[in-house]
Amino acid sequence: MQDAVIISNISKIYKSGKESIHALDNVTLTIKEGEIFGLLGPNGAGKTTLISMLIGILKQDSGSISILGMDVARETSKIQNNINVVSGFSRSLISLSVEECLIYYCMLYNVKNPKAKVDRLLKKMGLYEARNLLAEDLSSGMRQKYLICKGLLNDPKILLLDEPTVGLDVESAILVRKMIKELKGNGMTILLTTHNMFEAEELCDNIAFINRGKIVSIGTPKELKSKIMSTRTVEIHCSDESCVLSSLKSLPGVKAKVKSPQIVHVNVTDYKKMKDIMLVLSSCKGEIYSVNELEPTFEEIYIKMINQSQGDSHE
């Protein structure tokens, strides 16, 4: 896969009176063609600043951005023809119908035969019947679909999605995620920001954690999980937790604690210890109902990564 976006040593400082805020600090990352790249981080981490630079509405202080082999600073207009952006926080133009809004955007992007293009997208998104409604009157789910239509009008090679499922009900969010998967299936490169960790894990091929303007870590969801989890947790369901606990305490390098009645959590740093644990458990007087390894949730990974980057790790 070729590189669709190359961001090299980007920095941005916002000045407000005497105060300076480092919005982005030497950010470097690469997005491959055809992948969904997730950009995750807390509010104010620098995600929107980075997207604003990619779409050409904000200039970096230093560093360079190359999109589809073109330099953002020099070939802004050419790049803007090949990308599009959808923000979950944006609304719609006032006093214009859904169809009029989309035709307006077609004109901005010089889309040939705009009416046919708009009709096709509206039908695909199930919005055709709502085409004559005022765009500002759409429900949040319909508005998000309308915005995705807007984002696809110019057949962009790269689509930037800034929290596309924010404020959506479960069904609408599932639908939007399905659409994003379909777009990836059609070979589109997607940059996604979201606070929904489940969504990020489900959709993204690669993820960058960003905090206080710095990239904390980059990798596939699996790589990120393995990076942060130096220990693994085994959950034991049993009839007598005190017996299990006292038996496990005799094993060196194994930390066990009672999570709740009949449930014991064991932290294991070395897999070779598993055999010893099983032997100890088999000698317990009480019943052992199950032994399972607990997979950390992506949310836990996110929290750990962000906390570590702030020098406040709970590990």
Next chain:
Amino acid sequence: MNDSITRILSQVYKNLNSLRRNTFRMADVLIWPMIFLFTLTFFITYLGSDTSYLYVVILGMIGWRVIYFLNLDMVSSIAEENWAKTLAYLFASPISRMETAVGSAISGFVKACFVLVVYLLLTNLLYGFVVKDWGVFVLGMATLSVAGFTMGLFALSFAYFAKEEAFSISFILPDVFALLSGVYFSIDAVYPSWLLPFIRLLPTTQGFEVLKSTVGLGHPDLSMLVLTTGGWLLVAYLVNGWAYDKARKEGKLARLG
């Protein structure tokens, strides 16, 4: 070139479609200009003044509308996208700042032309007003159109940073310039002599002088008209470019969502 025209027309499409659907905006074209026309012309006829004064007022109102609509549409096009939280989509598209400005100025000009036609018809019916010299009249209107566009570029420069506040500025600007430029009166008769050279540097002054000359009351100066209109347009273009780049650098141009 064709692509650029389509992008320019996108602003006309947006502004005129939203005008069609919005009663308040429609009133700005259909109702307020008529109330304004009747208020001033009734007052002048009540005073029993010479018809040439009445005609100066009519011409002044026509010229003022051109400046008002061009300048206002250029700023409202940006301010409304900001209200609608879609401004980032506009600037993230391939449309340039000048294409945006020209497109919205055209929609303002269309509104001004509509009011102009209504004004000419009504004043002809009520007061027998006719344009005696269409060549001079068109020259005056063209000058004021460019002046309105120039004013719009300055207001837009402010709008890149201040958004809604720029909307108020764009309401005030035409009134200030119309007052300074002697829209309904002779600047020589009203302003102190030390102020006149500065006032003559305004393209609006030159434009209104041309319009007034169609009823034998203005003192147009063609070389000053070309110099001030072109000069101010160039300055406005440069200031607008500088403001756009500065706003883009400082992150004030538009925010996503």
